[in-house]
Amino acid sequence: MSAGRRIPTYFSHSYRREDRDVNEYFWRTFDAHGFGFTVDPRSGPPSTCHLEMTMRRSACFVAVVPLRRGQPRYKCSPFTVYEHGLAVLARKPRLVFAERGVPAHLFPDAAERFVFDREELDTYDGFDEPIRRLALQSQGYSAAGDRLLGEAGLALPDTPAYQEVRPQLVRTLEKFGYAVREVTLDLSNPGTLPHQLERFDFVVVDVRSPELPPSLYPLLFGLFVPRLNLAHFEGADPPVDGLPDLVVGEPLRHATESQDPVLWWRDPAELIGELERHLERFALPRQQFRSLAEGIGYIRSIGRADGKIFLSTAGTDTELSSQVGRALKLQNFDFFHYLHNNTIPRGSNWQERLDQQLTVSQVFVPLVSAAYWRSEWCRRELVTARRLSDEKRLTIIPYFLDSSVGETFSEQGVDMTDFGEDERVAQIVRDLDAWFTSARS
Structure with a gap:
């Protein structure tokens, strides 16, 4: 080391x-x-x-x-x-x-x-x-x-439902950079299966299918190969007792209450949307404390009021928004950003979903620069944020990155024209911590 x-x-x-x-x-x-x-x-x-x-x-x-x-x-x-x-x-x-x-x-x-x-x-x-x-x-x-992005294995039954969705599953996994391989389920030489499974970053597996070998999931479990669990169902609702104990053990049942660690699906579009949400989370950098101060900042964040931040930035301010996003994640804030923490499924109506994200947010944080005023999307976000602010449903806290002239903000903001990038990130996080802490008290 x-x-x-x-x-x-x-x-x-x-x-x-x-x-x-x-x-x-x-x-x-x-x-x-x-x-x-x-x-x-x-x-x-x-x-x-x-x-x-x-x-x-x-x-x-x-x-x-x-x-x-x-x-x-x-x-x-x-x-x-x-x-x-x-x-x-x-x-x-x-x-x-x-x-x-x-x-x-x-x-x-x-x-x-x-x-x-x-x-x-x-x-x-x-x-x-x-x-x-x-x-x-x-x-x-x-x-x-220290690993390069590797392979995702598919252990799925050959049913009509999976025949229909399989090409979309493969395209989605490949879009996120994974090589996709079918898990060979020939058990005539059982010793080859563990060697095959251990090479995968994770395996996509239907946990309820009777067509898969009953020993497959216990083997994945025992080898500690990460599993992305799917479960196809017909009818109005997923069955209430359809998961093996290995998938949801007792501690996890108590910890997650009604949230199963399984992607239940019957509609291919819904499955692909949920799969993308998981893959986007996999793609995020590991949230590791790089210094004593960074770790203490995260730990002291625990116990704030719940709430969501909408971080609004122009494309040319990507580096600053990336650093702000990383600091917010490490300090346990719930936030949306179109690039660094985007939970909108691909293929959705973008404007409609942006409005939904704003509607469920408590704080709107625009990083205002000349590029911000040139961005049609930023101006649209600001219009919606002002309407919600007028309705007392949202607080706007603007940060001014340069001396560019645009629309007038009635809200008290922070002039960051002469701040270095680290100072900007620290100020934004301090302000948001203070806002959510006071909201809790």
Whole structure:
């Protein structure tokens, strides 16, 4: 490992504001030993395939498990229990720091498990040694995420529904850069199948099809090959009891409640739209803390009021909007940007979907420059934002990047003409943090 390189670490943590100080204590401790925590900021329903891919590309796993007295049975986050199970399946070196009162049987390996009391964190001096051991175990895997985009496998039945949608599935996967290969399901030589499966970045599989070998999904599960789970159904609604236990285990059922980690589909267009949403998430850079300050900024963001930001920028301001978008993701903001965080399915009516994104946003952030005024789309977004602002449904916070003259803003904004790029990003994030924090109180 080079001197400046951090150990990419899957960090399972609480998203509750009351646990922020606990998270910060452990991040400061791990930062001092050269770890870089990879996080999955909350942004819509979880993608279990994305979590599996992130785990696969991490060198190790660290969980900080605060006590939740009111949580039945688990007394902690069921999602952390689920993520720990992923780490076990992936055979990753791991450490678990559990608060007093968390059930020991959820994390049965005593050698990897340590207990803390949040009221006495500043008195602990025994955590450094296991963290140093984890660093030694993990350093050889620090390049686990240094991979080119690879292959996606298709393990789908030869039914009329899949015959119809298969060409669209292949085109969509190829559009995102994946080579697409059919999974060869000839079991006459069973030893060849694991070797074939392990080469895939992930496998697209129908989890309910009786036409697929019943041993296929357990094999994918045991090899820890990420699975993008599909389930075709007929009729008005998906069946309520149609998923194998391996697909939705008990911790995940408790963590996600009614959200199945499966793309249920009957209409090809809906399936392709959902597939693109997942693939766009796969394509995002890993959200790894690059510095102590960046990690602390993310951790302190936990517990803000819920709400969405609409980031409005012109195409020539791509570099700034990219840096702002990355900072917003790392600090757990929910936001829309047409380029850096676009959740609009391809093929949708663009203007209609933009208006929908604005309607569900609480804050509109235009980065105003000469290019902004030249952009027809930016001006359209501003018109809709002003209407929503007049209706008291949206707050506009403008940032002026240059001295160009356009329409007059009645809203108080920030003149950033003389700011450097880092200063601009930091100011925008500070302002939005203050707005959502005050909105919660």
